[in-house]
Amino acid sequence: MVENTNYFNSLKSYIPNKSDLNTISENNFYELQKLATAFKDDNQWDNALLCLYKAKLVSIQENFSPELQYTTRLALFLQQAGLFEESKSELQALFNNVDNYVHILLSNQRTNQAILRRKYKAIYLENLFDKARLIYKREQQIEQATIFKDKRDEYRKQEKHFDEILSEQTDIELEEFYKEIEEDIIAEKLITPNKNIQSKNKISTKQETMEGLVGLIIIIIILWFIFK
Incomplete structure (x- = not known):
């Protein structure tokens, strides 16, 4: 779990009322992102924020993790709209x-879960603190912006560290995989000739048995004619 730290103290949250939210009829996450950009370009900040807030609700309802560039857009737009708190x-x-x-993002991942969880957490937090750095810099809070820059760099190093671990682990897994293949091939070469020999032996035994039976029948017939 992430440490329980309040990096961004604020007593005000952006929660639009339902009637305003209903003025945005679009329900597709990515279309809402496009709409938000269009409203922003037209200087309609209220509608832009409504679109991004609704997109956030859609991602929660549909239980998916959007690309990182979308996760921080609402925070960035809020600051640009004059709503720093x-x-x-x-x-x-x-x-x-x-x-x-990260849990949702890796829900279908079956290998390297532990390392990947740490890697993608580092990537997520690197992006978050980079955008926090930008927001605080725009607000002329340079000291806090510098702190968040250092946090960004810290998580960037973590990401590279976990990448190295994954790279080394993949090489080991590949080496073991090819070793197993070689062992299977060798085992098959050793076993296959024995099977052929066993098969030939069985055929030879059957032929000998048949020949013995035929010879015995001929002898019986000959003796029958003699004693008759």
Whole structure:
């Protein structure tokens, strides 16, 4: 689990009312992202934020982990719309959600789960703190922005570390795989001739038995004619 730390203290969250949210009829996650961009370009920040909030709800309802560039868009848009406190609250929510995000992302992964979980957690947090750095820098909070830059670099190093572990593990697994194949081939070569020999022996034994029976029948017939 991620450490229980409040990096982004805020008492205000962005939660639009239901009637405003219903003005956005689109329900597809990626179409909502496009709409948000269009509203932003048209300087309609309220609608842009509604689209991103609804997209967030869609990802939760459909239980999927979107690409990282989409996860922090709401926080970025909130800051650009002049809602810095709400942006901080969104950043904290994202930080608290990292384990769930990675769990869903790797739900179909069957190998290297432990290492991949750590790797993708590092990637997620690297992205999160990079965007936090940008948001705080825009707000002229340079000291905090520097702290978040250091956190970003820390998780970037972790990501590279886990990549190296995965690379080494893959090489070992491949080596073992090819070793098993070679052992199977050798075993097959040793076993196959024996099977052929056994098969030939069986055929030879059957032929000898038949020849013996035929000879015995001929002798019986000859004796029958003699004594008759």
